[in-house]
Amino acid sequence: MRSVGADYGIEPGKVHMPEKPFVLSVKVVIRDAEGRCLVIRRSQASKYNAGKWDFPGGKVDAGESFDEALLREVEEEVGLRIRLTRVAGSTESEMPDRKVAYLIMEGQVVAGQSRLSEEHDRLDWCAIEELLDVGLCQQFLAFAGSYARQVGG
Amino acid sequence: MRSVGADYGIEPGKVHMPEKPFVLSVKVVIRDAEGRCLVIRRSQASKYNAGKWDFPGGKVDAGESFDEALLREVEEEVGLRIRLTRVAGSTESEMPDRKVAYLIMEGQVVAGQSRLSEEHDRLDWCAIEELLDVGLCQQFLAFAGSYARQVGG
Numbered sequence: 001m002r003s004v005g006a007d008y009g010i011e012p013g014k015v016h017m018p019e020k021p022f023v024l025s026v027k028v029v030i031r032d033a034e035g036r037c038l039v040i041r042r043s044q045a046s047k048y049n050a051g052k053w054d055f056p057g058g059k060v061d062a063g064e065s066f067d068e069a070l071l072r073e074v075e076e077e078v079g080l081r082i083r084l085t086r087v088a089g090s091t092e093s094e095m096p097d098r099k100v101a102y103l104i105m106e107g108q109v110v111a112g113q114s115r116l117s118e119e120h121d122r123l124d125w126c127a128i129e130e131l132l133d134v135g136l137c138q139q140f141l142a143f144a145g146s147y148a149r150q151v152g153g
Numbered sequence: 154m155r156s157v158g159a160d161y162g163i164e165p166g167k168v169h170m171p172e173k174p175f176v177l178s179v180k181v182v183i184r185d186a187e188g189r190c191l192v193i194r195r196s197q198a199s200k201y202n203a204g205k206w207d208f209p210g211g212k213v214d215a216g217e218s219f220d221e222a223l224l225r226e227v228e229e230e231v232g233l234r235i236r237l238t239r240v241a242g243s244t245e246s247e248m249p250d251r252k253v254a255y256l257i258m259e260g261q262v263v264a265g266q267s268r269l270s271e272e273h274d275r276l277d278w279c280a281i282e283e284l285l286d287v288g289l290c291q292q293f294l295a296f297a298g299s300y301a302r303q304v305g306g
Contacts, residue, residue, distance in 0.1 A: 022237055024219040024256070063216045066177040066254070084175055087254045090243035101219070101240045103177070103256045 022092075022099045026070040027057035027140075028107045029088050029147065030080065032125055038114070039134055040078060041122035048095070052137040054120070055104065056080075070105065078123060080112040088147055093139035104143060128152075175245075175252045179223040180210035180293075181260045182241050182300065183233065185278055191267070192287055193231060194275040201248070205290040207273070208257065223258065231276060233265040241300055246292035257296060281305075 030038040039053045056077045060069040067084060074082050088106040092099060116123055126134050128151060131144040183191040192206045209230045213222040220237060227235050241259040245252060269276055279287050281304060284297040 019236065022220050022258075060219070062218065065215065066213070066219075067175050083172060087243050087245040090240050090256055092240040101256060101258065103243055103254060105175075105254065 020094070020098045022101050024060050024066070025058055025100050025102050026060055026066050026073075026105065027055040027102055028070055028074060028082065028084070028105045029055055030074070030078075030082055030107050030109060032109070034125075035151075036125040036127055037131060038078065038080075039124050039126050039131075039136070040116065040120040041124075041135075042137075043119055043121045046119065049137045051135075053124075053134045054137055055140065057104075066103065074107075075112070077117050077119060079115040080109050082107040083110050088150075089143045091139050091143045093137075100139075102139065102143075104140075104147075173247070173251045175254050177213045177219070178211055178253050178255050179213055179219050179226075179258065180208040180255055181223055181227060181235065181237070181258045182208055183227070183231075183235055183260050183262060185262070187278075188304075189278040189280055190284060191231065191233075192277050192279050192284075192289070193269065193273040194277075194288075195290075196272055196274045199272065202290045204288075206277075206287045207290055208293065210257075219256065227260075228265070230270050230272060232268040233262050235260040236263050241303075242296045244292050244296045246290075253292075255292065255296075257293075257300075 032038070038056065040056060041053050042049050042051060044050050056074045057070050058073040060066050070084070071082065074080055084105045084107045086106050088104045090104060091102045093102070114123055124134070128148050131148060132141065136144055185191070191209065193209060194206050195202050195204060197203050209227045210223050211226040213219050217225070223237070224235065227233055237258045237260045239259050241257045243257060244255045246255070267276055277287070281301050284301060285294065289297055
């Protein structure tokens with residue numbers, strides 16, 4: 001007999017909503033020659049985290065590899081071509097209908113001039129030690145703290 | 154004029170090999186009711202890290218979402234159906250031809266009996282505080298230390 005409840009980790013006799021699925025989002029901390037980090041401010045029209053500061057990147061579409069997705073998002077959002085240098089960290093957030101698992105890479109600019117899409121209204125290069133004060137989206141605060149310790153900011 | 158060098162971060166006048174691409178691997182720390190972690194030993198026939206202990210999981214195939222890939226790998230490798238509970242961490246490793254970015258999730262068993270595939274020759278449930286001593290693949294040592302501190306092992 002197939003236990004349908006087991007799909008959602010439901011214990012017999014308890015009523016639960018189905019668990020939210022995880023989706024993957026890939027972000028990147030782009031560093032410049034002085035070691036500053038590129039941050040972008042989410043526009044007031046954003047459905048979530050309007051006015052909060054974010055790192056470039058986004059959801060990995062079906063059929064896309066994670067690095068293709070990230071390079072595409074970065075070019076769309078900030079007009080830059082980057083290369084990925086290493087893994088910087090991970091975090092998660094919870095939305096009404098899903099959870100988001102974030103893999104955060106570190107990268108460097110190889111070409112392009114920075115410009116914004118409609119999704120963001122400001123762009124800044126921020127010193128590592130200022131990352132925690134810039135007004136990042138909540139889900140990146142713990143990451144920013146450990147990243148600053150990790151890279152000695 | 155298109156700068157080919159910029160694709161690889163090559164500075165003019167320097168000779169570099171093209172950089173290794175990143176691939177994504179998703180791993181999971183499966184916890185049991187006592188909080189122990191499932192670890193599996195890589196068989197002696199493994200091309201890399203033979204005899205080292207690993208977490209279940211693996212590469213995300215093209216067209217697969219990261220959670221589908223992870224649930225598939227776990228069922229193939231250890232015969233268990235799991236649910237993902239949260240993001241546990243990240244790390245990376247370097248292979249001859251590529252770099253691997255690891256996103257490490259945490260999960261729980263919902264169904265199945267543990268058994269091994271040909272890729273592994275032993276399976277163990279390990280207390281958090283023993284994770285660092287079990288003989289994990291090198292790339293998971295720093296993760297295991299921070300994970301143990303994070304979950305209070």
